[in-house]
Amino acid sequence: MAAARPALIALLLSAALLAGVETRAQNVAGPAFVVIVNRSNPVDNLTFSELRRIFMLDTQTWPHGRKITVVLREKGQPDRTDAIRIICGLSERDYERHILFRTFQGSVNIGPRSIQSAAAMVRFVFSAPGAIGYVKTDELDSSVKTLRIDGLLPDDAGYPLRRALRGRAEGDW
Amino acid sequence: MRRIQSFTRSATFALLAAATLTVLALGWVVARDLRRSADAAGQLYERFGEGLDIIDDILFETGEVRRILLYALHTTDANRQLDYVDQSRSAEGRVRQLLDSRSPILSTARTRAARESVAAAWTDYLQTRDEVVGLILEGSLTEAVSLDERIGAARFNRVRSAIADLKASFEADAAVQVEAEHARASRATGRLGLIVLSALLLVAVGVVLVNRRASLEVGLRVKTEFLTTMSHELRTPLTGVIGITDLLQAGAIPPAQRDLVRMLRTNATTLLALVNNVLDYSRIDAGLMRLSPRRFPIHAPVEEALDSVSEAAARKGLALGYVIEGPVPDLMADEDRVRQVLLNLLSNAVKYTERGEIAIRVRATMEAHGTAAVAIAVRDTGIGIREDLQPRLFQWFSQVGPAATPQAGGTGLGLAISDRLSRLLGGSITVESRVGTGSTFTFVFRGTAAAPGEGPDPAQLDGARVSVMVDPGIVGDQLFSLLRGWKVEVVACDAASGPAGDVDAIVVDAEASAGALRAALLRNRPAWKVGHVPVLTIASLRSSGGLAIAPHESILTTPVRLQALHDALRSAIAPAVPAGDGAAAPQRCLAPLSVLVVEDNEPNRRVIRLMLTELGLNSDEAAGGHDAIDAAARRAYDVILMDLQMPDLDGLEATRRIRARESVHRARIVALTANVLESDETRCRAAGMNGYLQKPLTLDALSAALRSVPFMS
Numbered sequence: 001m002a003a004a005r006p007a008l009i010a011l012l013l014s015a016a017l018l019a020g021v022e023t024r025a026q027n028v029a030g031p032a033f034v035v036i037v038n039r040s041n042p043v044d045n046l047t048f049s050e051l052r053r054i055f056m057l058d059t060q061t062w063p064h065g066r067k068i069t070v071v072l073r074e075k076g077q078p079d080r081t082d083a084i085r086i087i088c089g090l091s092e093r094d095y096e097r098h099i100l101f102r103t104f105q106g107s108v109n110i111g112p113r114s115i116q117s118a119a120a121m122v123r124f125v126f127s128a129p130g131a132i133g134y135v136k137t138d139e140l141d142s143s144v145k146t147l148r149i150d151g152l153l154p155d156d157a158g159y160p161l162r163r164a165l166r167g168r169a170e171g172d173w
Numbered sequence: 174m175r176r177i178q179s180f181t182r183s184a185t186f187a188l189l190a191a192a193t194l195t196v197l198a199l200g201w202v203v204a205r206d207l208r209r210s211a212d213a214a215g216q217l218y219e220r221f222g223e224g225l226d227i228i229d230d231i232l233f234e235t236g237e238v239r240r241i242l243l244y245a246l247h248t249t250d251a252n253r254q255l256d257y258v259d260q261s262r263s264a265e266g267r268v269r270q271l272l273d274s275r276s277p278i279l280s281t282a283r284t285r286a287a288r289e290s291v292a293a294a295w296t297d298y299l300q301t302r303d304e305v306v307g308l309i310l311e312g313s314l315t316e317a318v319s320l321d322e323r324i325g326a327a328r329f330n331r332v333r334s335a336i337a338d339l340k341a342s343f344e345a346d347a348a349v350q351v352e353a354e355h356a357r358a359s360r361a362t363g364r365l366g367l368i369v370l371s372a373l374l375l376v377a378v379g380v381v382l383v384n385r386r387a388s389l390e391v392g393l394r395v396k397t398e399f400l401t402t403m404s405h406e407l408r409t410p411l412t413g414v415i416g417i418t419d420l421l422q423a424g425a426i427p428p429a430q431r432d433l434v435r436m437l438r439t440n441a442t443t444l445l446a447l448v449n450n451v452l453d454y455s456r457i458d459a460g461l462m463r464l465s466p467r468r469f470p471i472h473a474p475v476e477e478a479l480d481s482v483s484e485a486a487a488r489k490g491l492a493l494g495y496v497i498e499g500p501v502p503d504l505m506a507d508e509d510r511v512r513q514v515l516l517n518l519l520s521n522a523v524k525y526t527e528r529g530e531i532a533i534r535v536r537a538t539m540e541a542h543g544t545a546a547v548a549i550a551v552r553d554t555g556i557g558i559r560e561d562l563q564p565r566l567f568q569w570f571s572q573v574g575p576a577a578t579p580q581a582g583g584t585g586l587g588l589a590i591s592d593r594l595s596r597l598l599g600g601s602i603t604v605e606s607r608v609g610t611g612s613t614f615t616f617v618f619r620g621t622a623a624a625p626g627e628g629p630d631p632a633q634l635d636g637a638r639v640s641v642m643v644d645p646g647i648v649g650d651q652l653f654s655l656l657r658g659w660k661v662e663v664v665a666c667d668a669a670s671g672p673a674g675d676v677d678a679i680v681v682d683a684e685a686s687a688g689a690l691r692a693a694l695l696r697n698r699p700a701w702k703v704g705h706v707p708v709l710t711i712a713s714l715r716s717s718g719g720l721a722i723a724p725h726e727s728i729l730t731t732p733v734r735l736q737a738l739h740d741a742l743r744s745a746i747a748p749a750v751p752a753g754d755g756a757a758a759p760q761r762c763l764a765p766l767s768v769l770v771v772e773d774n775e776p777n778r779r780v781i782r783l784m785l786t787e788l789g790l791n792s793d794e795a796a797g798g799h800d801a802i803d804a805a806a807r808r809a810y811d812v813i814l815m816d817l818q819m820p821d822l823d824g825l826e827a828t829r830r831i832r833a834r835e836s837v838h839r840a841r842i843v844a845l846t847a848n849v850l851e852s853d854e855t856r857c858r859a860a861g862m863n864g865y866l867q868k869p870l871t872l873d874a875l876s877a878a879l880r881s882v883p884f885m886s
Binding site for chain 2: 016038067069071074109110113114115116120123124127128129131
């Protein structure tokens with residue numbers, strides 16, 4: 001019994017250390033992607049899978065009938081790569097192959113629009129009623145609408161577009 | 174006239190000042206209006222230009238909104254499309270800013286409505302524009318072009334049309350404002366014209382007033398010269414009349430004719446006084462009256478004034494007299510003016526008093542710096558003056574109440590002149606009067622107290638006992654006052670029992686108790702044991718002629734003169750003592766003096782020659798200035814009596830020429846003039862004269878002048 005006591009203490013300490021590691025990991029997590037749409041868009045919430053189908057161009061029309069325009073950052077930009085990886089689970093190259101394939105299939109008229117900056121992304125979404133894009137939380141302004149993903153906002157625990165960022169330093173994506 | 178002149182001058186200055194102030198004030202108003210109008214016009218044009226610029230900017234930026242947007246249709250690059258969209262939105266923002274401008278150009282009702290139309294058209298277009306933008310950005314270029322052509326272009330044209338309307342409205346509004354500003358400027362110009370006319374009118378009024386004032390001044394000068402000349406012309410014959418009466422009085426004429434001569438002289442003197450009044454009025458009115466102070470005892474002008482009215486008073490049976498209450502020093506003042514005022518007051522008193530007496534009472538009050546204020550009260554027992562009429566007494570040409578009757582006569586100048594003279598003498602005239610009781614005019618003047626000159630020696634009568642038989646009244650008061658002043662013991666005298674004790678003389682008023690007192694005295698002299706006592710009877714000049722002179726009785730005419738009473742008493746009490754140098758005694762000790770009389774008027778020349786003869790002097794005559802120069806060149810005269818105004822050469826110039834020719838001997842040249850302006854004396858002395866005699870010439874004045882010649886014996 002006496003010999004078990006040190007083991008118990010070690011277990012508790014390990015747990016405590018693990019808990020401390022967990023806390024630090026959350027603290028260093030970068031900003032999440034925020035999905036934005038035009039303020040005229042009646043949609044407020046998407047499930048993560050709905051979001052993925054939109055970005056994969058499987059879904060091309062909003063429930064109210066407006067054509068969906070997916071907006072991405074320009075090729076080679078980290079925000080484009082990461083967004084494709086997080087939302088679509090693909091590398092940028094695979095994503096482009098997928099888009100090209102759907103275009104050849106004739107099921108897509110216009111592919112995702114490429115925008116050079118986060119600010120341009122916001123302005124684009126602001127001006128295009130059917131657009132959907134993404135920015136980091138600190139690039140957001142009130143000219144566009146933020147969509148809940150799985151009912152969660154970026155500050156909420158379990159926000160899906162943050163999980164993929166855990167362990168990264170800020171500005172490191 | 175001086176009041177009018179002063180008023181006119183004041184009114185002229187006031188009007189000119191008012192004109193100046195008015196022009197300045199109106200000018201300021203006009204300048205302000207014109208400045209405001211100019212400012213408003215400047216602001217209007219500035220606003221107009223600014224407004225047109227703004228509208229043009231709106232039009233340009235509006236075109237930019239669509240033009241740039243259409244560029245986005247020519248590219249598939251989202252970033253470039255976004256740039257175009259952004260530029261289009263920037264242009265739209267500028268349009269919105271211009272339309273929302275608070276510039277006054279868009280604030281009027283007309284432009285505000287037009288601007289709202291522009292805004293509404295913009296709203297419609299921007300709705301389409303946003304849809305087009307969305308289609309472009311979403312890659313639906315065909316749909317975007319379709320939408321723009323189908324709806325956007327039309328709405329955009331409506332925007333342009335609305336902007337054109339806005340511009341037209343603004344221009345119309347500006348035109349209205351320009352018109353209003355022109356109207357305002359016209360009104361200001363009209364006011365300017367009005368002001369110029371007003372200024373011209375006021376200047377014209379000022380010029381008229383200045384001319385009027387100049388006319389008044391010229392008129393005043395002409396009037397003064399006229400009056401002076403006329404008075405000279407009137408005084409010249411009066412000189413002859415009064416001189417002749419003096420000669421007649423000095424000669425041996427029957428007593429019955431003596432009164433006639435005296436009346437003649439009185440009337441001439443009255444006429445002369447009237448002339449003098451008119452002359453005084455003109456001199457006072459023109460501000461030319463000057464004073465000539467000299468030393469005199471106060472009783473002198475009082476007695477002379479009383480003497481002047483004695484004849485008129487005697488005709489009415491009025492008692493005349495004066496009392497000097499308390500010490501009154503000799504005075505340095507203008508004696509002639511004092512006498513003139515007194516004479517006027519006495520003349521009025523005699524004129525308006527039918528019975529009773531006229532009494533003068535004199536008091537003096539010493540003031541600072543050796544000045545004495547002398548108050549002379551002239552009280553009568555006449556008809557009196559209503560209280561409401563009294564304020565008008567001293568106005569020019571004013572005759573009040575019963576005085577304003579034909580019988581009263583007069584010019585209405587006397588009291589006004591007296592009032593002005595009293596003020597010149599540093600005093601005033603006040604009046605207290607009750608109707609039916611009488612009036613008291615109190616004349617106050619001021620003079621410098623001087624040491625007493627020659628006068629009666631009180632010691633000569635000191636201790637004498639004199640009985641006085643008079644009725645209560647001013648004559649008795651005067652006698653008692655004088656006698657007590659000389660320390661004469663006044664012994665009571667009862668009409669029934671005579672003097673109480675021995676007396677040196679008895680003074681009786683012939684008019685007292687209607688002559689009963691004198692009659693009782695003369696009747697009872699033996700009984701009263703005063704048969705040898707000298708009796709001095711006081712009687713008016715008029716009544717004295719009818720008196721039967723009793724033994725040891727002598728007559729003293731009223732008004733009683735201080736010197737005459739003193740001399741008479743001294744003669745009566747001590748007949749061995751020679752009487753003093755009574756003025757009545759002709760001066761016949763002036764020979765030998767060589768006298769030249771220079772006078773162009775023959776009667777006057779004759780009168781002067783007769784007067785000189787009366788004084789024991791022979792004389793030569795010259796009828797003009799040139800004759801005088803020739804005569805003076807032929808003979809060294811002791812005295813030259815020189816008339817000033819002569820037709821060929823006036824007295825001043827003749828004197829200058831005589832003086833220029835004189836070497837060692839210098840004649841005493843005395844001017845004869847009826848021009849009694851004070852400036853004449855200065856001019857005479859400047860010409861080389863030694864003095865002047867005022868016409869009408871009197872024997873006494875001529876005698877005094879000749880006696881003052883230094884080398885006379």
